[in-house]
Amino acid sequence: MMASPRPLLLATLALTVSVVLVARRESTPPHAGFASDTPVVLVPSLTGQPEYCLTCHSGIEEISAAHPTEAFGCVRCHGGQPLALDAETAHAGLLGGRNPSDFDVVEEGCGGTECHSGPADEGLDQIHRSLVSMQSTYAGAIAAVREAFGSQSDAEAHFSIFAVSDPEITSPTGLPSLEGFSPQVASEPPAVQAFAERCLTCHLRAEAVDQAGFQRLTGCAACHAVSNWQGTYDGGDPTLPRDEAGHAETHRLTTSIPYSQCNACHNRGNYSLVEMEFQARTDLPSDGTASRLAAYYQPIAQFTACEEELDCIDCHSAGEVMGDGDLHRQMSEVRDVQCRTCHGTAAEGPTTRQITDASDTALRQARLNPHATLELGDTVVTTERGETLWNVTLQSEGSLELMGKVSGTIYGVPPVAGSGCEQNPDEQESSACHECHAVERP
């Protein structure tokens, strides 16, 4: 027999304790503590591969009706490891951190010929259009400042925030390429350097200013994922903190983008070319409780009632905001929608066309909107460049109606022709209309 059973017992006890530790670890796996202790599996029909993201992220909103979860799953857009159940392993290889539409990774996250890098004639090349749009290149601003301070002697656009090239030019004013501005900055005069440092930091690839009111994401989500004033998340995903800025309000992409999202960048203040700095507007309360009329435009702006009651996107079409796929020198080359586009002039009414093809892009865009009732056979307004404003329809009596894309409200569009409007047909800029129709600010 053994000299003493005590050492053996102690060793056995040590083993038992370790077995208990193992049992504890088995019953509290790394994902425990979130919504579900048993792994939740989703097998999206597009990939056929089981994904376990919803084990922790259970309760997260479906990203959009056009990207149903049971078809897309999560990994197709976000990347990451579908089988993993602990955060570090699961998030390895995540595209763009939380945002796969960030322009550094957008081709992988949102791209593909059957997705958003599709044929231009069907309007399915949204990624390319966004990457070369004015909001991404700032080509006009850079050219204007450089000309003003003598770095260039013409008004041509040579530089963009990031180098871009566009081999296929479809518009008369399109450019083939623009150089990246960063390598050039060191050789610029001090004023232009200050401009680059202080003013060129607000673009779609850059993080938003870290203040309430400026909250937005980057890339496609900068517009399509709506943030609230504080930039906090207020949805159903249990893993996200509720008090942290830098989030969209819910995990949803939308085409019904309210004016407040545009105002994360626009109408926030002015640039002083003398001091070469951004001066934020000071007329708004810091808690985001300003009325629509007060918040919509800056104090210096002139606008009509419809420009404040409607949201920006009710008039500013996708072709204007996301661009037409070409590189342009300045905003005036992409500006398309004018008052007369819907209201017409004293001489003639707006241009319209009838939707006769079931695969018309206008029908596809309307389908994405929860309020829209556009149907085959409807007649809609078109712009000078040929873009269709699908939310402005010709009614059977001959009158025009505009549906607010965000609110769903129907507005009658009073035509200029036959009204008491005393306009000069050769002066169709908005400042001419504002002379009579501008709203008094409170």
Place this chain on the structure above:
Amino acid sequence: MNRPTFFEHLHPPFIPEAQARFRYTLGLGGLSVFFFLVTSVSGALLLFYYSPTAAQANASVQLLQFHVPLGWLVRGVHFWSAQALVVTAALHLLRVALTGGFRSGRRFNWLLGLGLLVVVLALDFTGYGLRWDASIGWALVVGTNLMRLVPLAGETLYRWAVGGSALGEATVLRLFGWHVFGLMLPAFAVLIWHLFRVRRDGGIAHPAGPQGVGDSRLPRARLVQREVMAMLLAGALLLTLTAAAAPALTGPFDPSSPIAEARAPWFFLSLQELLRLGDPLWMGVFVPLVALALVALLPYGIDRGLILGRWLPRDGRVGQALVLTIAVGACLLAVRGALR
């Protein structure tokens, strides 16, 4: 009369107390055998789920880690007992070197043991590679490219290891073949041989002469009981380590994406530090090979002592200095690499 069990029969009927003392051997050889067996058994269990293809390797490890019931336990035990094996094998070599255990007819067994250590390191390295994730991909690139530098045989060695002229689809399967069979078979055979030689060479080296005669002897039943206790404690340690810390795992290895972290596995950190110092052929191939050769030749001319069974015998200073210098140097380099 208690007929001895098979396990007991593997041991000599009696061993001198002097051999069996824990403070002499520290039980390192025995622990190494235990860890080797645990690694083998847990590895066999992993075989049921691991998929040795470039497309599925990482996903199958994730399946094991997160979904197979207690798969995390099998993988964790396999990992920790493998690392423990490297530690105890290296310390065992150090113990044998510092007690002159390679003297007096045990020279060949010293070589067998050294060979085992090399095979164990190769097993650890190939095992790491089977994870096929971003954290090991670069270690594999460097490690295999080092092989290329070996004069004359380099390119052939590389192809043997990698299964082609570059890392690719075939490499996972090749590593798997080496890990599960190509290295395991010699490891197992040499282990048996090594243990046999211990018995044949007179057991664990112990002082001969007047002190040896009349020494108390330990019956094998008692020896086995001690071993069982050591195994229970070592097992408890493995389970606790596994419950506390899982081996790392990240997404699949993608050769086209930038290197996040190019770090050698811990047991090759010293080699990685060496490689920072100079030409890869000298630092990566010659210096390690020379160190290995010196250690191998320790009983063949470097050490000429005779005292057995004592720690740091007086007549073995040269050998002790050599081994300690190499060991301490490697440790310092590894620590430096770890702290970066």
Place this chain on the structure above:
Amino acid sequence: MSAMPSSDPDRAPALGRRGFLAVASRALLWLTGGASAIALSRYLAYEPPRAPANLVTLDKPETYPAEGMTMVAAGGAALFRDAGGFFARSLTCGHLGCRVREDDDGGFTCPCHGSRYARLGSRVEGPASGDLGCVALSVDGDGRLVLDLATSVDAAWRLSMPTAAQPHDPESTPMNRGLS
């Protein structure tokens, strides 16, 4: 040292502390061993989730002849059409699961152990114990036929296709989702 057993003959010899510790150790070891055996069994019994592959999409109904049979290799089924509509039979032999083949007299034969089936799947002879399974059909949103291998129906079941001239047949089966 163990406790001295009492000299009282009615009292059973005490196990003693040493004996108790030994028994306790053995008990713990047996428990650990038992737990390990259960753990091993659970470990080896796991099955990874697979994507459900039970729905097979075919072509639009008008591409199939008004009467006759079409083999659907991908679905392991045979698609039939008669005056009553579409129906399908599984090509998996009921015996041990081999894939049956068409034979020369219009029926099916299993190459593994020789079971034979008639044209519409009823068992003729051989070691199989039943007829070929009847699987369900439906029409998807694009108007294509879809085989649902996971759903069984009876032999008389039909997916009827209303022609353009006929009004919706009130006697059509619940599975009928004709062309819209």
